[in-house]
Amino acid sequence: MTPTTRTEGCIRFVLNGEPVEFAVRPDTTALDLIRNHAGLKGTKEGCAEGDCGACTVLLRRGDGPRRAANACIMTAAQLDGTELTTVEGLKHDGALTPLQEAMASNGSSQCGFCTPGIVMALTGLVENDPDPAEEAIHDALAGNLCRCTGYRPIVEAAKSAAKAGLPAPSAASLPPRQEEVAIGGSVLHQPRTLADLAALRARYPDAVILAGGTDLGVARADYHSDWHRIISTAQVAELRAVTETDDGWTFGAAVTWEEVLQAVRDDWPSLATLIRRFGSTQIRAMGTVGGNIGTASPIGDGPPALIALGADITLASAAGSRTIKLEDFFLDYRKTELRSDEVIASVTVPRPKPGEEFRVYKLSKRYDQDISTVCGAFWLAMEDGKVAACRFAYGGMAAIPKRAKASENSILGRPLESDSVEEAIARLADDFTPLSDWRGSADYRMKTAGALLRRLSHDLAGETVEVMAL
Ligand SMILES: Cc1cc2nc3c(=O)[nH]c(=O)nc-3n(C[C@H](O)[C@H](O)[C@H](O)COP(=O)(O)OP(=O)(O)OC[C@H]3O[C@@H](n4cnc5c(N)ncnc54)[C@H](O)[C@@H]3O)c2cc1C
Ligand code: FES
Ligand code: FES
Incomplete structure (x- = not known):
């Protein structure tokens, strides 16, 4: 289908405290809108797929607080009826915030390309957690890459900004989300009830069902696909x-x-x-x-x-x-x-019941901001020291996320000890024939799937095991 240039509406939201509207297609990326339509160049494009954080902005939806989000994989469709803050919108009474001051005076920025994104990620952190622990600061920076400064001065800047406190964010009232808006051959539906969502789904089976867009946004960027009809789930109360x-x-x-x-x-x-x-x-x-x-x-x-x-x-x-x-x-x-x-x-x-245990271990090439090579999840109900019921499920071991039923069956009714665990590990070969890809070979996957089961038994026995990147 060829897109037309029909314009029947605008995407309406609050941008840096001011109500704005843009006649852009709902499938325009938020980053494109910010930089090329609003002319705000502080928000940077690095990877364009949600990995580097250079494009970080703050988004407020409904009654929620402002939260850091990646503009590169977000679409204009997700901005309608929200409040968006870019780095240009942080200044308070014309002055830099204590975080921006601390970043400048601490030597937390060199080339500066990552800096706006880092400032936005840390602002999102301190606004939601005014006294963040060091671990929380590291968590907040896991999605922001800095190639030249090193993270220590950035973490220090975050700590001193948290001590100084940040100005309260604006409380601009949000424009109502529009139920339907059609611009340039792309139509956005924002149903409010599950019944309306289901009716739209039945009527338009080929429409894109858009939730957070963190998978769809990457796919759209990779394949340069246009979305002619979008049904957003973000407004559906249920x-x-x-x-x-x-x-x-x-x-x-x-x-x-x-x-x-x-x-x-x-x-x-x-x-x-x-x-x-x-x-x-x-x-x-x-x-x-x-x-x-x-x-x-x-x-x-x-x-x-x-x-x-x-x-x-x-x-x-x-x-x-x-x-x-x-x-x-x-x-x-x-x-x-x-x-x-x-x-x-x-x-x-x-919810957990007495006697139940659950552990999940993710094995990825990088600890932060990486998808699993193998993920092993283990639920067990223990009775009199024996496994009365269990479910072991793995990702990365088959074409679908799948239970390891042969392994489970081998351990039922037995205590979780060396012999039974090694047998359960051996049985994984009946459950899975993993593939080799760039994340890991089939052999690596089989061995690590077993190692995760072994780790489970050590964890439940209260032994400390040092395993890299688990
Ligand atoms: C940088 C980065 C890091 C990531 N890290 C991880 C990670 O560590 N672990 C991980 O598992 N994933 C990761 N992901 C993938 C992604 O964030 C998750 O899969 C996320 O939960 C997708 O949710 P979403 O709301 O953004 O989905 P969307 O992108 O909105 O939708 C994804 C798919 O689900 C469909 N869909 C959404 N809602 C519904 C519904 N209600 N009914 C029917 N279909 C629906 C959509 O049509 C689409 O096909 C990462 C992605 C990025 C970009
Ligand atoms: S540009 Fe890298 S996360 Fe958006
Ligand atoms: S200051 Fe250069 S990438 Fe961070």
């Missing part, structure tokens, strides 16, 4: 909800990983550790649980962990909804149970 009960949580599909982290951190600490290694703060602020599952990547981090925890997934269409085990959702490489008239509505994750 998909944005977190429902907590004594039994667990139901996360709407458009709940972000940052929000999942806040919900589960006390009950499932190992899951929280995994989520802290999920991309960067920028990616976790935008990327959603439904998007991670919808992408159906064999190396996505969410699915193995959620499968091992026994999560259910609810799929909805105009005809109704159905709930299945998440492990049954993935059929073959990037093929899932999702029909063309369905959307992912929610994921339900149980």
Whole structure:
């Protein structure tokens, strides 16, 4: 289909405290809009795929706080009805903020290319955590690459800025999100209810279903594809909800990983550790649980962990909804149970019960901001020192995230000790025939999948094991 130049509306949002509107196609990248339409050149383009942080901006959606996000993989569609702050919008009464002052006086910038992105990432941190621990500062910088300064003076600048405090962000009222806007041959729908989302999905089965855009934005940049019709899930009340009960949580599909982290951190600490290694703060602020599952990547981090925890997934269409085990959702490489008239509505994750143990280990080439080579997730219910029930799920070992049922069966009813663990490791060969790719060879994957099971047994025995990059 050839795009037309029809303009029937504008993308409306607040930019650096002022209401603005731009007649740009909804699939324009936010970075293009900022630099080339708004003429604000402080936001830089480095990698254009969410990795380097040079394009970091602050985004406020609904009642939420401002959070750091990557403008290069965000689209104008995601700006409608929000507040966007670029580095030009940080000055307060014409003066630099204490963080900017500290970056300048501390020698935290040399060539300066990364500096605006770093300032925005750290501003997002200190606004949401006014007294950040050193670990939180490192976490906040995991998505920002600096090639010439070194991170120590940057971390020091963050600490002194936190001590000094930052000016309160503006509280500009947001323009209402438009339910439909068509510009230049690209149409954006922003339904507010699951029923409306399902009706649009049935009517436009070829439309792009856009959640946080952290996968779609990279794919769009790689393939230079145009999106002629976008259905955003960001406004759908049911998909944005977190429902907590004594039994667990139901996360709407458009709940972000940052929000999942806040919900589960006390009950499932190992899951929280995994989520802290999920991309960067920028990616976790935008990327959603439904998007991670919808992408159906064999190396996505969410699915193995959620499968091992026994999560259910609810799929909805105009005809109704159905709930299945998440492990049954993935059929073959990037093929899932999702029909063309369905959307992912929610994921339900149980809370821990007495005697249950859960560990998830991510093995990647780099500790931060990297996708898994192998991810192993292990849930066990122990009774009288023996494994009464278990679910082991791996990513990176097959075309889909998958349970290791032969390995599980070999350990059921036995204590978790050297013989039973080594047998469970041997049985992994019945469960998986991994591929070799640039992340790791088949042999490496088999060996490390076993090593993760061995690590589980050491961890549950309370022994300390030093393993690089786990
Ligand atoms: C720099 C970077 C680092 C990353 N690091 C990690 C990592 O460490 N671990 C990891 O697992 N992933 C990682 N990712 C991938 C990505 O961030 C996650 O998969 C994320 O959860 C995707 O969510 P999203 O909301 O951004 O999805 P989107 O990009 O909006 O959508 C992804 C897919 O899901 C579909 N979809 C979204 N919502 C629904 C719905 N409700 N119903 C049906 N289909 C839907 C979309 O149509 C699309 O096909 C990274 C990505 C980047 C760019
Ligand atoms: S330009 Fe590198 S993260 Fe956006
Ligand atoms: S100061 Fe040059 S890349 Fe950071």
